[in-house]
Amino acid sequence: MTSGTTVIATSDLAKHFGDVQAVAGVDFDVCDGELFGFLGPNGAGKTTTINMLTGLARPDAGVIRIAGIDCSRNPKAAQHLIGVVPDESNLYPELTGFENLSFCAALYGMRQAQREQRARELLGMFGLRDAAERKFAGYSKGMKRKLTIAAGIIHNPRILFLDEPTTGIDVAAARQIRQLIADLSGAGTTVFLTTHYIEEAQRLCSRIAFIVSGRIIRIGTVEQLMRQAEGRHVVEFAVAGGAAGLCAALAGAFSHLQCQALSEGAVRVDSAEPVRIGPVVRFLEDHGGEVAEARKVEPSLEDVFVRVTGIEASAMKREKEKAGASA
Amino acid sequence: MKRWIAVWNILAKDMRSYYLKPPNISWGLLFPLAWTGMFFIKSGAELDGVRGLLPGLVSVSVLFGTTSMLAVTVTFEKKGRSFERLLLAPIPLELLMLAKTSGAMLFGVANAFVPILMAAFLTDLSGVVWSAVVPAIVLIAVASTFLGLFIAVSASEVFEAQTLSNFFRFPMIFLGGLFFPVQHLPAVLRPLSYALPLTYGADVLHAGFCARGQMPLGLNLLVLTAFCAGLFVLSLRNIRRKWIR
Numbered sequence: 383m384t385s386g387t388t389v390i391a392t393s394d395l396a397k398h399f400g401d402v403q404a405v406a407g408v409d410f411d412v413c414d415g416e417l418f419g420f421l422g423p424n425g426a427g428k429t430t431t432i433n434m435l436t437g438l439a440r441p442d443a444g445v446i447r448i449a450g451i452d453c454s455r456n457p458k459a460a461q462h463l464i465g466v467v468p469d470e471s472n473l474y475p476e477l478t479g480f481e482n483l484s485f486c487a488a489l490y491g492m493r494q495a496q497r498e499q500r501a502r503e504l505l506g507m508f509g510l511r512d513a514a515e516r517k518f519a520g521y522s523k524g525m526k527r528k529l530t531i532a533a534g535i536i537h538n539p540r541i542l543f544l545d546e547p548t549t550g551i552d553v554a555a556a557r558q559i560r561q562l563i564a565d566l567s568g569a570g571t572t573v574f575l576t577t578h579y580i581e582e583a584q585r586l587c588s589r590i591a592f593i594v595s596g597r598i599i600r601i602g603t604v605e606q607l608m609r610q611a612e613g614r615h616v617v618e619f620a621v622a623g624g625a626a627g628l629c630a631a632l633a634g635a636f637s638h639l640q641c642q643a644l645s646e647g648a649v650r651v652d653s654a655e656p657v658r659i660g661p662v663v664r665f666l667e668d669h670g671g672e673v674a675e676a677r678k679v680e681p682s683l684e685d686v687f688v689r690v691t692g693i694e695a696s697a698m699k700r701e702k703e704k705a706g707a708s709a
Numbered sequence: 710m711k712r713w714i715a716v717w718n719i720l721a722k723d724m725r726s727y728y729l730k731p732p733n734i735s736w737g738l739l740f741p742l743a744w745t746g747m748f749f750i751k752s753g754a755e756l757d758g759v760r761g762l763l764p765g766l767v768s769v770s771v772l773f774g775t776t777s778m779l780a781v782t783v784t785f786e787k788k789g790r791s792f793e794r795l796l797l798a799p800i801p802l803e804l805l806m807l808a809k810t811s812g813a814m815l816f817g818v819a820n821a822f823v824p825i826l827m828a829a830f831l832t833d834l835s836g837v838v839w840s841a842v843v844p845a846i847v848l849i850a851v852a853s854t855f856l857g858l859f860i861a862v863s864a865s866e867v868f869e870a871q872t873l874s875n876f877f878r879f880p881m882i883f884l885g886g887l888f889f890p891v892q893h894l895p896a897v898l899r900p901l902s903y904a905l906p907l908t909y910g911a912d913v914l915h916a917g918f919c920a921r922g923q924m925p926l927g928l929n930l931l932v933l934t935a936f937c938a939g940l941f942v943l944s945l946r947n948i949r950r951k952w953i954r
Binding site: 438439440457461462464470476490491492533 | 800
């Protein structure tokens with residue numbers, strides 16, 4: 383699907399806020415038509431990077447090229463080529479769905495007949511036709527998210543920036559949105575997606591960058607990243623009795639194991655050598671856990687992410703969902 | 710052409726969403742009405758004295774009408790992040806902010822004509838130099854709007870913008886020569902008066918309504934224009950520094 387032409391290129395991109403280095407020397411390229419994922423925990427620098435790429439923030443250093451246009455000094459130069467879906471649904475609460483889309487189209491200079499036709503088309507495409515005349519303030523979270531994405535593509539942008547598009551919405555709406563993103567990418571739109579859902583990135587993206595503390599620590603196709611998990615052995619234990627506490631104790635006792643508490647009832651261990659289940663089960667049971675099941679699992683991108691970043695994916699997800707719920 | 714479609718639609722949306730809402734229309738009508746009534750009763754003047762009150766009333770109506778609206782159209786939208794949509798639109802920031810503020814300017818000009826219309830029923834307005842009054846009203850509206858913009862960009866909450874506005878608005882009422890000449894102020898306060906845009910606008914209005922201007926008309930309009938340009942440039946600089954940082 384990609385043409386091989388680079389449409390987003392950054393070189394040594396940096397940004398600080400006071401003492402905090404939000405982005406520190408970020409380099410990456412995104413090809414035309416590619417669905418590129420930017421994966422990292424809260425505060426990793428994902429939104430700051432998007433803001434710099436879209437003209438909402440000025441880089442302290444580095445170069446940004448969008449479709450060959452140098453946007454480092456003139457952030458407005460390529461705004462006609464891009465669409466942006468921010469991490470919060472930020473349309474106008476007092477306008478209806480139709481009015482919101484029509485207004486957003488007008489911001490890109492579309493004429494009335496053209497923008498009304500496009501607004502109707504998108505409302506149909508996103509399953510919002512029946513809500514077209516309702517005020518945005520009365521939409522559900524999922525509907526708001528869909529309309530915000532529709533507003534981001536109202537002018538048929540060549541490049542779409544999506545910042546955490548599925549955070550804080552129900553499973554059904556999230557699935558629909560993922561399908562819409564896949565369809566947009568299939569239609570040739572270059573998509574730059576930030577997410578903290580590893581499985582979402584794995585399912586949708588052709589290439590992924592892991593960003594932590596403002597630095598890209600790995601970048602590659604899903605296959606390239608998964609190679610880092612080759613030769614790894616992963617076993618999941620279903621445990622009753624405080625997985626988080628047991629996990630820490632287990633890691634202390636078995637230094638060759640990387641342990642992760644998936645939830646209150648599950649511990650995941652990852653090792654370069656085959657995991658000997660007996661000693662681990664005995665240890666867990668001796669420390670008050672009741673092991674109901676132990677099963678070998680295929681390593682996933684999540685395991686690669688945890689290994690590379692040292693950040694527990696489940697903790698990252700919980701943190702983000704908490705932030706999404708309070709927003 | 711594309712840019713002007715965006716500009717017109719920003720203005721039209723603001724008009725529909727904010728300025729033409731019943732609370733704002735009633736505020737725009739009631740506020741000048743209350744000021745006119747209050748000053749007229751307090752002055753104990755004959756009906757002919759209404760004309761002498763017009764420069765002050767017109768200025769106050771414009772000042773309050775414009776500055777109070779910017780806190781909503783700019784600060785509120787910034788807080789709700791819908792302002793980011795505008796910043797992402799492919800139009801220059803200067804044009805964007807002109808579109809965003811032109812509604813307030815029109816609202817201010819409309820507010821200015823409320824006391825004038827009321828006065829037209831009470832007294833004879835023949836002899837008013839409209840060629841001075843109308844440009845002065847427009848320039849006061851523009852300067853007050855850009856003052857409101859400057860305040861709105863400095864604040865992060867609507868209430869903060871409203872409170873901050875009062876620090877500028879109320880001193881201007883007393884120091885700007887609206888209801889009594891600047892020369893009647895204590896000498897120590899007079900330099901402050903000349904640092905306020907409204908002083909120059911009110912002086913033109915005094916000249917236009919009652920032939921009692923203190924400074925040359927051209928100078929007043931020139932200084933007022935300079936205030937408009939200065940406040941706009943300063944606001945743009947603040948937007949770039951604070952909102953596109």
